[in-house]
Amino acid sequence: MASEDFSEKGFLSSSVFVHKKDVRHRYSDAFSQCEEISDIAHQLLLSADADPSDTPTLTAFLFCERTLRTCQAAIRLCELGLIQEAQILLRTAFETSFHAQALLVKPEIFRLLDAQSEKEEAKHARDMLAHIPEDQISDDDRLLLLAMRDTGKAGNFSVFESARVAGMLEHYAVAYRGLSALAGHATFRSLDRSFLKGEEGFELRIGPSEDQLVFTLSLTAQCIGFAVRSLKCIIQSSLASGHGSSPRSNPI
Incomplete structure (x- = not known):
């Protein structure tokens, strides 16, 4: 069965898999760099033994897991030519990597991150109560939203x-x-990759892109490297405290 053209179905076209095979071949070094560091991070995740009673360290471990998973998703998007979408995910991965390392450097910031999280939930509840018509919120949901709004730190x-x-x-x-x-x-800058400049002016970009592919994969490998660093700290701390054990398949 012939692959649908991008002009017919966009990125839901099966043509993306043709692009994936081609781009993986032509940029094999950049993809391999990401896969190698991803493999290291994955094995560290499996061998880490985070103490459930050490909430800041456990939270850092979970931020590391999310960092790796998000970076792996970004790599998949790069394979399909969705580079800008990969960068959206990569931004989140850098954020979680900052939180993971910060918790290991200064565990007491856990309460500050917790308060910030509750603040955001309270803001969400407040906005829902303010902008959703009353007849569209059940009594039980309203009570829940009021509790979220009033307990935010x-x-x-x-x-x-x-x-x-x-x-x-x-x-x-x-x-x-x-x-x-x-x-x-x-931003307006984020719209730059939505069009191409042709002989007759600008036209909408249809199909996969390779613009900033190597740059994005390089940042992805770097971000996974931060997760590797944090995971090594967690493992070393666990072993030093006597909680750690030999590598195993179940991290917690």
């Missing part, structure tokens, strides 16, 4: 603060803020 611990505590402000400034402008936020 006063928090103001930003991604910047996590990056500062983690000693990763350079990566915050270059990678995180750069990816925010390129892809993560709805």
Whole structure:
């Protein structure tokens, strides 16, 4: 069966798999770099033995897992030519990597991250109560939203603060803020890759792109490397405290 053309179905076309095979061949070095560091991170995840009673370290471990999983998803999107979409995910992966390392450097910030999380949930509840018509919210849901709104703590611990505590402000400034402008936020700059300049003017880009592919994969490998560093710290700390054991398939 012939593959559908991108002009017919966009990225739901089976042609993406033809592109994947081609791009994996032509950029094999960049993809291999990501896969090698991903394999290392995955094995560390399986061998880590985070103490459930050590909440900051356990949270850091879970942030590491999310960092790796998000980076792996970004790699898959790069294979399909969805580079900007991969960068959106990669921005989130840098954020979780900042939080993971910050918690290991300064465990006491856990309460600040917790307060910030509750603040965001309270804001969400407040906005829902303010903007959803009353007859569209059940009594039980209203009570739940009111409880969320009223129990939110006063928090103001930003991604910047996590990056500062983690000693990763350079990566915050270059990678995180750069990816925010390129892809993560709805900026005018983020629209640059939606069109091509042709002989008769501008036209909508249809199909996969290779623009910034190597750049994006390089940042992805770097971000996974941060997860590897944090996971090694977790394993070393666990062994030093006597909680750790030999590598096993179930991390917790």
